[in-house]
Amino acid sequence: MGSQIKAFVFDVYGTLFDVTAIKKECEELYPGYGEKISQSWRAKQVEYFLLRQLMGNYATLQSITRQALKYVLKEQGLEPDEKNEQQLLEAYLRLPLYPEVADVLSQLKDKKLVVFSNGSHDMLDPLIEHAELQTLFAEVLSIDDVKQFKPAPTSYEYALEKLGIESHEVLFMSSNGWDVSGAKNFGFQTAWINRKNLPVEELDLPPDYIFKDLNGLLKWQ
Structure with a gap:
């Protein structure tokens, strides 16, 4: 896949x-x-x-x-x-990035990288600009545009419409188990960034990939 x-x-x-x-x-x-x-x-x-x-x-x-x-x-x-x-x-x-994030995103810069968050733009935009990541992302998507929080299916539908591709062509990444479950339920491929070494959520929606941090994404470099 x-x-x-x-x-x-x-x-x-x-x-x-x-x-x-x-x-x-x-x-x-x-x-x-x-x-x-x-x-x-x-x-x-x-x-x-x-x-x-x-x-x-x-x-x-x-x-x-x-x-x-x-x-x-x-x-x-x-x-x-x-x-x-x-x-x-x-x-x-002004939250700090995790240590590996900037380097991994830079190595994946030839891919289409997108942010999709429950955060509103008045939070997201200053945060991303402060970290100097804005040039790496093709789009910064906020659920504020549809006022439906993840993990509601409508929120992921909004992101998919903005991307203009099929659901199975998306790899969605989150450290939040509930978000990964919601994305998998919707039909996205999912990668759980399991930073806290937690068990998989018991929702019959296992992630397609599990990585301890973003370095696992370099398999697609």
């Missing part, structure tokens, strides 16, 4: 960019709480966009990220501070 790939499509958060790195800024602003805030913030962010998808109550990921942060700070018994919250939200626009 691999020889049929016409587009290499990448999730962003946790796949290209290290969302756990936010714990450094969290710790600086809330000493002793950095790890707790960063982990709970990401978990609540995912929970909120999945809940909004189920409820049919859309908001951008930027808005959801702010709401999730507010909740977590209250959960930890920390005083609200608009300045600190804004500083953390801005740090989300």
Whole structure:
């Protein structure tokens, strides 16, 4: 199947960019709480966009990220501070790449590389520009255009329409098991970037490929 790939499509958060790195800024602003805030913030962010998808109550990921942060700070018994919250939200626009990402993408630059994320463009565009990756991607696709969060089939349908190819000609990559399952369910070829050495989700939708990081993609170089 691999020889049929016409587009290499990448999730962003946790796949290209290290969302756990936010714990450094969290710790600086809330000493002793950095790890707790960063982990709970990401978990609540995912929970909120999945809940909004189920409820049919859309908001951008930027808005959801702010709401999730507010909740977590209250959960930890920390005083609200608009300045600190804004500083953390801005740090989300400067998340670091995983160490191998820039090199792997550069080696695959003759392929059609595409970003497809639940992030809205007000988050995605500054993040990608800060990492100086914008010239490597043919397109940066956001579900904000259809207001349907992954793993809803409608979100992957939107990406496929923008790509103008067949579903089996897409290799979709994510570090998030739920995203890989959604893409596989839709009909994409999938590569799970299993950075945390987790078991495969028990959804009867196993990934086509499993790699510990993006270096596994160099088999298509």
